[in-house]
Amino acid sequence: MVQQALTHLQQLEAESIHIIREVAAEFANPVMMYSIGKDSSVMLHLARKAFYPGKIPFPLLHVDTDWKFRDMITFRDATAKKYGFELLVHKNPQGLAAGINPFVHGSAKHTDIMKTQALKQALNKYGFDATFGGARRDEEKSRAKERVYSFRDKNHTWDPKNQRPELWRTYNGQINKGESIRVFPLSNWTELDIWQYIYLEQIEIVPLYLAAVRPVVERDGMLIMVDDQRMTLRDGEQIEHKSVRFRTLGCYPLTGAIESHASSLTEIIEEMLVATSSERQGRAIDHDQSGSMELKKRQGYF
Known part of the structure; x- marks a missing residue:
């Protein structure tokens, strides 16, 4: 055998x-x-x-x-x-x-x-x-x-x-x-590996990982999604609607989206093949102190 x-x-x-x-x-x-x-x-x-x-x-x-x-x-x-x-x-x-x-x-x-x-x-x-x-x-x-x-x-x-x-x-x-x-x-x-496995095994994921037009605010170099009425705007900030998705998920005011049009798993995998930064760059808690x-x-x- x-x-x-x-x-x-x-x-x-x-x-x-x-x-x-x-x-x-x-x-x-x-x-x-x-x-x-x-x-x-x-x-x-x-x-x-x-x-x-x-x-x-x-x-x-x-x-x-x-x-x-x-x-x-x-x-x-x-x-x-x-x-x-x-x-x-x-x-x-x-x-x-x-x-x-x-x-x-x-x-x-x-x-x-x-x-x-x-x-x-x-x-x-x-x-x-x-x-x-x-x-x-x-x-x-x-x-x-x-x-x-x-x-x-x-x-x-x-x-x-x-x-x-x-x-x-x-x-x-x-x-x-x-x-x-x-x-x-x-x-x-x-x-x-994670994305390829999700694709092969057909694992369900939160829709936020897939690109869609969402309300966001640019803050501290990140695109923060306006998820509910508790979102407070700073002086000069404006809500914009952009095609974005998330590489990582956490508390919404501390999690940055990326501009993307990858609305399917195959498109996400294509993005990952050329990505040069860590997904954790979108997490404010990783950078709030030395x-x-x-x-x-x-x-x-x-």
Whole structure:
């Protein structure tokens, strides 16, 4: 019997499914982060494949800042209903009570309170010992040096100088009480890999990834979409209608669109083949302070 060699994407798929199954077998109370973006959609698809025809044996968690695009929330709820997985949604009650928002308090404070602190609250509340995330090494330099199994202490902090060796496909999941592991099954995927896999597997995605004429404001070198009435304009700003799409999704006031006419998956892939910048350039939180992403990750951010 002649064995067929796996394609590049099949190798990545097999590696990711192996990691997901390994965590499900090794840890007592795992959870999968669901941020509703393209990487989360791929990770969810892989988890469904990993345990088919059974159900995913762990819940999905969405940390909701209350500032996500409306299309993202609609897509989240429809996806949970369609596939029947357990979806946990957590918001920081103290942050909501204080009215924390990116316009008044800035991206750094908003992200810390409504994302990082909210995530820690949820992980402590449910006692999760392993948390899947959709981060990839090609996204950003601090993520490039992080292991697949990323150790977190009892305060959920990360020390990049104290990481465990990972030889071949061997992962060290030993932890003490109160400690946890962040797990990144998509570590070795690229943005192009993600889009090619979405195309081949016909994975549903939030429509914001596809180009359409949308209301935007140019601010700090980014095109910010006006998603609801809470959008505040600065002096001299005007709302324009442009054909744009998003390479990455987050809180709408902190996420920049790109001008594009790529309204199909094949057109997006064609764009990715000639792209020379990271998708994270459209995220304000990556640039709001020196060493921004690594600092946030040290403090408990994904």
